[in-house]
Amino acid sequence: MKALASREAETWQQVASLVDLKKTKGCDEAVRLLAKLAQLAEFQDSKDDYWRRMDALCERYRRLSGFNWRVRQ
Numbered sequence: 001m002k003a004l005a006s007r008e009a010e011t012w013q014q015v016a017s018l019v020d021l022k023k024t025k026g027c028d029e030a031v032r033l034l035a036k037l038a039q040l041a042e043f044q045d046s047k048d049d050y051w052r053r054m055d056a057l058c059e060r061y062r063r064l065s066g067f068n069w070r071v072r073q
Contacts, residue, residue, distance in 0.1 A: 001043045004036060011037060012053060019061050031070045 004011065011033055018030040034054070041050035054071075061067050 001040055004040050005044065008040065015057065019064065019067050022064065024066065027067045027070050034071065
């Protein structure tokens with residue numbers, strides 16, 4: 001968790017970059033990273049910040065049904 005915490009901002013940017021590719025593999029990887037970020041938020045007790053970022057991400061990519069479907073799973 002400490003390693004992920006040290007590169008949290010980079011990981012959020014990586015998620016956005018992967019979704020921007022609009023490819024299945026990219027979305028799968030983005031969702032995998034989001035799951036790790038959720039674990040980090042639990043560990044750091046920063047769930048509110050995580051959900052605020054998730055809401056912004058889902059709003060930004062609201063037209064990408066494949067990504068949104070994966071996030072809900």
